[in-house]
Amino acid sequence: MRALTIAAVLVAMAATTAQAETFPVIQNATVLKECGDCHMAFPPETLPKASWEKIIGNMADHFGEDASIDPAVAAEVLAYHVQNASDVSTVRAATKWRANGTFxxxxxxxxxxxxxxxxxxxxxxxxxxxxxxxxxxxxxTMQKDGSTDANMNFLPANLKSQCGE
Ligand code: HEC
Ligand code: HEC
Known part of the structure; x- marks a missing residue:
């Protein structure tokens, strides 16, 4: 019984791994520096072009913080985000995040x-x-290798399992 359960779990894990989404790794040094200081440099595939225009166009009021950047730097950072936005890029992760609306x-x-x-x-x-x-x-490891594998061993088992882990 126990062996069977473990086998079933392994099969389920293999299936999850095969489908797990991977974000392209951000290589742009300006983006990593300007957007990776206070939090990770988020994968640009997660939001549409219009969201990035709003967010990067208003860094002086960035979720309550003044995160102003030089206009030339902002233009470079915005171009990178737009190029990789969910409604512009055709990589698999972007197509998964594609949705109607501006978030x-x-x-x-x-x-x-x-x-x-x-x-x-x-x-x-x-x-x-x-x-x-x-x-x-x-x-x-999302910033380093784009992986969305979740490691939640720091959480009590009951909380972890509610997240689907
Ligand atoms: C509290 C832990 C936690 C945090 C914080 C968290 N996630 Fe997750 N995430 C999970 C779990 C658990 C899953 C589902 C199980 C899995 O895919 O390993 C998941 C799944 C995902 C998936 C789907 C993977 C797939 O292929 O099905 C993506 C994409 C993702 N997260 C992105 C993000 C992004 C982007 C952020 C930050 C804005 C984030 N997550 C924050 C725990 C977390
Ligand atoms: C001075 C610090 C700082 C810098 C620099 C910064 N951010 Fe943020 N960012 C924040 C804070 C604070 C939040 C709110 C975090 C929270 O709610 O947990 C945030 C949130 C975000 C969110 C929303 C995450 C969510 O909850 O879904 C996005 C997207 C984002 N930042 C993008 C960027 C981009 C793009 C850059 C680079 C142009 C950048 N940030 C640079 C401080 C910063």
Whole structure:
């Protein structure tokens, strides 16, 4: 019985791994520097062009912070985000995030909500997470290799399982 259960879990894990989404790794040094200082440099495939125009066009009031950048630098950073936006890029991750609407945040996008909707509030409040936007708390290698594999071993088992892990 136990061996059978383990076998079933392994098969399920293999299936998950095969489908797991991978973001293209951000190589642009300006983007990594300007957008990776306070939080990870988020994958641009997660939001449409119009969202990036709004966000990067108003860095002086960036989610309550003044994150102003030089206009020439902002133009380069915006061009990179637009080129890789969910409604512009044709890579697999972008097509998965493609959706109608302009979202103020990645965490407002339907795909984020689909994938994380079962996580209870205690998870987001956990001292190792603190915010939904702290992708690296769970997807520890996302910046480095684009992986969306989640590692939530820091959470109590009951919370972890509610997130679908
Ligand atoms: C509290 C932990 C946690 C945080 C924080 C978190 N995620 Fe996740 N994420 C998960 C879990 C759990 C899953 C579903 C299981 C899995 O895919 O390993 C998941 C799934 C995903 C998937 C789908 C993977 C697939 O192929 O099905 C993507 C994409 C993703 N997360 C992106 C993000 C992004 C972007 C952020 C930050 C804005 C983020 N996540 C923040 C835990 C988290
Ligand atoms: C001075 C610090 C700082 C810099 C630099 C910065 N951000 Fe942010 N960013 C924040 C804060 C604070 C939040 C809100 C985080 C939260 O709600 O947990 C945020 C949130 C975001 C979000 C929303 C994440 C979510 O919740 O879905 C996006 C998208 C974002 N930033 C993009 C960028 C981009 C693009 C750049 C580079 C042009 C950048 N940020 C540079 C501080 C910064």
């Amino acid at each position: 103020a945040r990645i965490t407002d996008a339907p795909r984020f909500q689909d994938k994380h909707g079962t996580c209870p509030p205690e998870v987001w409040k956990h001292e190792k997470v603190r915010s939904k936007s702290n992708c690296l708390a769970c997807h520890t």
